[in-house]
Amino acid sequence: MTKPIPLLSLQNITKRFGTLTANDAISLDLHEGEILALLGENGAGKTTLMNILFGHYVQDEGIVSVLGADGTLAPLPPGSPGAALGAGIGMVHQHFTLAENLSGLDNIRLGTEALLSFGQRQAARSKIANIIAESGLEVDLDRRVDSLTVGEKQRVEILKALYRDARVLILDEPTAVLTPQEAEGLFVVLRRLAANGLGVIFISHKLGEVLAVSHRIMVLRGGRKAGELTTADADRRAIADLMVGKAVAEVKRSRGNPGAPLLSLNKVSLGKPGQHMALHDVSFALKSGEVIGLAGVSGNGQTGIAALISGLAVPDAGTMTLFDQPITRASPRDLVQRGVARMPEDRQHDGVVGTMSVADNIAMEDIRSPGLSRFGLLDRKAMRARAKAAIADYDVRCPGPDAEARLLSGGNVQKLILARVLEREPRIILANQPTRGLDIGAQSEVHRRILAARDRGAAVIVISEDLDELFTLADRFLVIHAGHVVDAGPAETLDRSTIGLLMAGQSPIRETMAS
C-alpha cells in the first residue's frame, strides 16, 4: 500500500512560543490509504503540529508539502488555511465548528458557496449523498445541527471535509466526546475512507483505540518525535513508555477493606421515566474502605446518582442517608461540610470558573469556612497559601495561584479539583468520569489518589464509561441500566462480558445467586 511519493510530507517543522519549543524539528510522511496515529500526552505538541499543517499557525522552520496533480510534492504556503483547504487538507477539530442553527446540509455547504443559490443546492445534496454512500457516514442532512447527537455532529464535520474534496483528513481527539459505540462506528468509517485512498491523521492519547484503528503510530513527547512504529508490531507497554518517557507505574491495587456503610440509598426514585437522570427503586450503600464502580452506558441514570451524591438533588421517593441521618434538602455546601468530596462529570463546565484564579477555584467550596474568610472578608493570604500547597502536592501545572483557571489543560483542571476535594480528607468520594480526556500520566495519578483515599477509610463511588478504569479501581461493581441499578458483586468474580450483558439490560443469573 505504501507508495514512493507520500501524499503529505512535513519536514523539520519547528515552532516556538516564547521560550517554549512546541515542535522541535518534526518530520512526518503520510501516504495514500494510510491511517497515521499521532500519539502523545497533553502538551506533547500534537495539536500545534496539526495547526501548522492546516495553516492556523506559521512554523518558525520547516516545510509542509502536498502531492500535487502533477505527481510531485509542492510546498504549501505557511499560515494559510485557504491554501491547506485548496490542497485537499480537511480538519475535524476537537470542538466542532458548526453553525448550530443551520441544517447539516447548509453547514457542509457553508463557506464553499452562497446559501441562496437554489440550483446548486440539489447538486450539493447529490454529491453529499454519494459521499455518504461511499463512506457510511449516515446522517440526516435536513435536521438542524443543534438537534443532532455529538456523534452525528462529528459526521457532519467529516462530511464537510470530504465535500471539499479532502485527500488528507485530520481528526483531533475525535473520540474524546463519543460513547464507545459511537467510537466503534467512527473507526469503521475511517477504515473505509482509508481503503478508498484517503490519508488520515488521527490524534489521540488513548492507546487502545490507536492500536485498533491505525496502520502506523508516531509518538510525540515534549515537542519531539519520540518514536515511530507500525501498529502491527507495536506493543502497548512500549508505546506507553515512549509517550511518558519513563516506565509508567502501573497502579497496583490491593483488596479494599469494607467497613461500615457511610452513605446509603434505600429504594430511591428520581425524576420521570425516560429522563436522562431518572432512577427507579435504587438501593445501595457506600462502605468505608471500599471502591464501588458504577458501570453503564452513558445516559442510563448516572447523572441522577451523581446529582444525589453531589447535593444537587434529593430523592423524589425513598431515602438517602448520610452517616445515619436522612438527607432532605438539596445543598452541595451541606454535603461538602459533612465530608463528601465530589468530582463533577464535566469538569470544565461544572468544576471551575474559568475566569477566576486557581487560588479562587481551589478555595471555592470552603470559601465561608473560618480558614479562608472571617466576618465575610476573604483571607487572600490563606487562599494563596493553600493554592500554593495544592499546586505543589498535586502537581498542578500552571503559572501560579493567580493564573486564570481557563488557561489550564483538562488534566490540570482535574488535578485542581482533586486538590480542592481531597484536601479535607473526605469520608465519601464521588468520582464522576475522573479520568475522561486525561493522558496516561495524569490518569494513573488520579487513580493512585483515589485508592490512597480508600485505604485511608473513605467510601468511594467511581462512575465511568471506561471498563478498564473500573477494573483498575473498583472492589465491587454496580451496573446501571434505564435507571435501575443492579449489584453485580465483587470485582474478582466478574469479567467484561458479564458486565457488558448487565449494561445492555439483560437480567443476570448471578443476581439471584448472589442475593
Place this chain on the structure above:
Amino acid sequence: MSLRLDPRADASIGLRLAVSFASGLVALLIVAIPVMAAGGNPFSAYLLMAQGAFGSMFALSETLNRATPLILTGLAAAIAFRARLWNIGAEGQLYMGALAAVLVGSGFLQLPPALMIPAIMIAGFLAGGLMMVVPTILKQRFGADEVVITLLLNFVVILFVQMLIEGPLKDPLAMGWPQSVPLLAEARFDKLIPRLRTHWGLLVGLLAAILLWLMVRKTVLGFEIKAVGENKAAARFAGIPVDGTMLKVALISGGLAGLAGVGEVAGVKFYLSADLSPGFGYSGIVVAMLAGLSPIGSVLAAIFIAAVFVGADSMSRATGISSYIADLVVALSLLCVLVGSFFLRFRLILDNRKAEA
C-alpha cells in the same frame, strides 16, 4: 499582507482604561460632524462645553450635582451586570426610592436630622431594592426575563408616581402643579458648599463606590457574585447559593438606584415630581459600560457623562447648537465601548509575511 485577529489571553488594566478613554474621545470626534452641520466650529463648541462643565466653581458644582445620581445608577448597573443580572430598571427604582423618601420624610415621622436622613435613605434603598428583588424572584421561579420586566416596570412606576402626585400626595400649596408635599427640613441634605447646588448625596455616591469596590475585591459576597456571574453551574456545584447571591445583588443594585432617587428629592428638589429624573436610570447603564463595570471607574464615567450634559447645555446657550448633541455623545460613547470591548478580546495582527508560492 493581511490583517488577522488573534484571541487575547487577558486584557491589561491599562488597555481597559485606554478603551474607555478612547471611546469617549471617538464619540466626541464623531459628534464634531453634526456640530459642523449645525454651523458650529467643533473646537470652539467643545471648548465652550469644557468651560460650561468645569470652567468655574458654579460649573463644577453643577457637573458634580448632575453626576451624583449617575454615580449611583451607574453602580447599580455595574454590580448587577457583574452578576449577569440585567437590571434595566434603575429609572423606576430611582423613582421608587424618591417616593419612599417623600413618604417617610414629609411628616410621617418627626425625627432630628441625624435620624431622619438615615431613615429616608434606608426607606429609599429598600424600596428601590424591592423593585429589583421581585423581578429576580420571578426570573428564578418562572424563568421570566428580567430585562423585559425591569424595563417595563419603569413606565409602571412613573405612571404610579404621577397618579400619587395628582392625587393623595399632591401638595395643596403648589399652585396646582403636579408635585408632592415637600420634605421636612430635617429630611433635606445639606449643601457641600454654600450657595452651590452640590449636596451631601455626592458623598453618599462616593462612599457607595468605595464600599462596592471593597466588596468586589475583599469580601466573600464579592467572591460569590463573581463566581455566580461567570459560571453559574460551577458556582452551584461548589456549594455557592446561586439564588440567594442573585437576590443580594438585586437588593444592592435596586437599592443603589433607589438612593439616587433619595438624593434627588433630598438634595435638589425637596419634593417628588414626574420630571425628577431626565433618564438618570438609563444613563447609568452607559456609565457602567464606560467604566468597564468597575465601581471606581463608575465615578469617573458619571462625571464625564454629567460634564457632557451640563457642558452641552451651556454651549447650546452660547452658540445656538442644540443641546441634544449631549445625547449623541452619550449614545455614541456607549457604541464605541461596545466596539472597544471587541479589542479587549482580540488582538489585531498585521501579517506582512510574503506568501511563498
